[in-house]
Amino acid sequence: MTRFLARTKQRLRRPKAGQKTASGAAIVVDGARKSSGHQTRNRIILVMIGVCLVYAVIAGRLVQYGIRDLATVASIARGNELLASRPDLLDRNGKVLATDIRTVSLYAQPHKITDPDEVIERLATVLPEIDARTVYRKLKSQSQFQWLRRQLTPKQQSDILALGIPGVGFRPEKRRFYPGGPTASHIVGHVNIDNKGIAGMEKYVDGQGLADLAAAGLTIEQQLEPVRLSVDLRVQHIVRDELAAAMQRYQAIAAGAVVLNAKTGEVLAMSSLPDYDPNLPAQALEKDRLNRMSAGTYEMGSTFKAFTTAMALDSGLVSMEDSFDARRPIRIAGHTISDFHGKHRVLTVPEIFIYSSNIGTAKMADAVGIERQRDFLTRIGLLTRMQTELPEVTKPSQPKVWKKINSITISFGHGVATTPLQTAVAAAAMLNGGLLIPPTFLPRSEAEAKGVARQVIRPETSAAMRYLMRLNVEKGSGRRAEVPGFRVGGKTGTAEKVVNGRYSSDVRFNAFLSAFPIEDPQFVVLVIIDEPKPAEGQKSATAGLNAAPTVKAIIRRCAALLGVRPSFGEGDAALLVSY
Template structure:
């Protein structure tokens, strides 16, 4: 007989069995969750380990890599390339360094190149976006972004807080006078290195070596004093610039020279340029070549046929070699013929002329006749002795070499006697002219101060003192009675010789274009200064004339009248009248 089981017992047993079954499923689920949690922790730990490994690796890389030093990217290894100030003979400032900063980038440290370019463009509107972006993504240690910023631009860029962007202190050359003495001073490049003129000369005298040795970084330097008188330079530049415009000429120039020391007191050539802005960029991004033509210094770096000013040297040669005297009479009654060529006078008198009259009337016939009395070799040697056929020695790097026929023939001698066939620089023409009136001593020109004693020690006697006295007489004679009358300045006793030459164009003489010059000295009783003025291809002149007497001579008159007293020449009015000082 089966044992009876009560319902309560069955219910308890069923409940126990159900609870047991459910408990196992929960345990399995909990275990599965635990495994998944452990897996997630391991993944996260792995990710953290990878991240720390990358960071650690980069730190090791930075520690082992060579440190980028900004200064190391520059050629000279110096932080700042300083230059000495340049002053005139009176201490007036001509060139000075200004403290500036330039913007650079270290592309390897740039976080976001696109953002950096966008921010920089907000401060520098003319920024080259593509070029700058290329620099910032170049993976190099250093790139210039903008040279010589203004203080405001620097401050605005600093506020941007761009990583990998920095500033480097630099020097910028400043010329207070602008174009006034451009061809004397020259200019510097973006790294403050001399590119032309006296700036380049200073580098050649040892500044470049000091810079390479890193000895020009913010080092105080003594000023470089020039022979230039800024007051006279301003006058000469103004006269030359105005003459080019007034006479509708291609170019013009002038120089003032001390005949006793060879010092250049002033020199200007136009077209010129502003050395503060030696180059200009056109809207299309190209360089303005027309503006850069102003770099060309026509006074020392260009050669011209100097026309009738060369008659001064021909007559001096005849006098010095004893072929003529001031009392000699030269037959200029008919044209001079040689080897099928015929020489005429522009202002012929149709009669024999004395030597002073040959000079006064600028007789080609008379001058050619005098030159023919001298052997070819002696004529060439005389001009060489005056420095007219060889490259001039002076501080300016821009000096041209004269040209002459090779070989010389008789017809060359004839044309050279009145200024055709030999091309020389205006500056060395002025130097040779000074030797004619200073007692016969050739003194190399200088743009640095020089005493009379220093000049005498290096001077070369090229003509006799008696010949120099005769030439002073001829200059005075022509200044009073000849073409030099256009340059007369009351009280300053100006003498000189005009020169009008047909301009050479494409190897041929252009009869409608002239190159005009006037070689002047003052005061002729005891000359102290030579003034040479030139004007290239004038279309008009005083009283409508295009010759030197109407263009170059009036230029000399303006210079002497304004600068004579500044140069210490006291004008004399009348023989018995006391000397007066005149303010201009």
């Protein structure tokens, strides 16, 4: 107890912190001083950490802006963005047909411009073609944004930057570029100034959802998968090159051709001249630049005799052994139907075909009847609008009421106007075993083709048509289409064009419809030549003299590229002895 009282007294005598001793000196406790020093140090550390975080955020944002697409960090808000990424278009072998390239466009912020006249004067030194009135009206609008010039060249951008004009700037954009120029223009199509597809497969791609994505701004930073087409750029070049040569050689106003896979319906090449450069889309609006192969309708002349003959044979009312009297012209409804090079005798069905007899063909159609003829042509797709990806497709024309005179003239290709592409598609059905396969500009396998095909004629009828097409190249009007080793079959068509409401014998629309190798056709080739003139040293300009040689040139150059091996065996003999 004594010890406890002694300790208590000692504690009560100990001075508190801050109290003075008897001498007047302040008493400082060492632990309190240490606590205050720690707090100061902690505050300094927190301030330093805060400053470092601020600079780290700034540095991070700078790095982020540096690596992001320029289109997303430009001075214009995303809501004003007009151009979005488009997928590349490739040919079947991966060659680029269309792609995006970077460019810039010039814009102004009128509310920041005090002297529009000076701006226009300085811009005119770099852009002399600029419309001063339009630009002045934009600069005086006091709006926050106005386009002045879209898609500048790098030199134009550099020169304008050197002018140092306040209130104007550059907007990164994307421009569509077509490396092949006009080579496949009517297939690929083109885009407008806002990079939106307005023709060809470019428009088709937009229709598959790209336009909606672009409008929602969802394609800006995405690398879209390329779209591969069925076109073979090598074959496309050959077709266009031969058509250009034919136009020059025969002084024609236009020409066109298509190479079609008879087993799948794939379009390997299609060209229509005159064409245009999709890098200069304004050319597409010029006269005669339309796509004649799918957007133009024509009376296809004697190529229709192939369909009339197939119809007659498939009906069972006519056989290969039948004969028809072609000694005298047919007179009906004030018209006279005669043959161009008449034999003036009874002709067998093969003779009617190889001599291209209007009289014999008309009598075969008469044996079938008007209703069955119209139903047959509808069934093989020649009287209805063709279904394919290409937007530029027009509907064929036909008489509102089919009379006997209509039936007769339609049998040899007058009175019905259809597109050359669907003529080739129908021909493929006549030769591939009777399967009508819708044409496509996208890759398609044979298995996929069978899933969309329709049987339109019997296989036996198709075999007969292969025989007749081959016979016509060997002995008939298609001899100039023969390519040694590739066994071409075909049918000529020389149609008189209507001038001032009447058919003119001096103005023609020529066509040659062919397939090879004919015993098992892999490819259909159709060439059209509009208003050809006689070649040098020739007196006439029929299809056998101009369209057939053009088909020959195309097949000779592209057959190997299409994987068709030449054969010089006895295949033709085996085909012919069956009849």
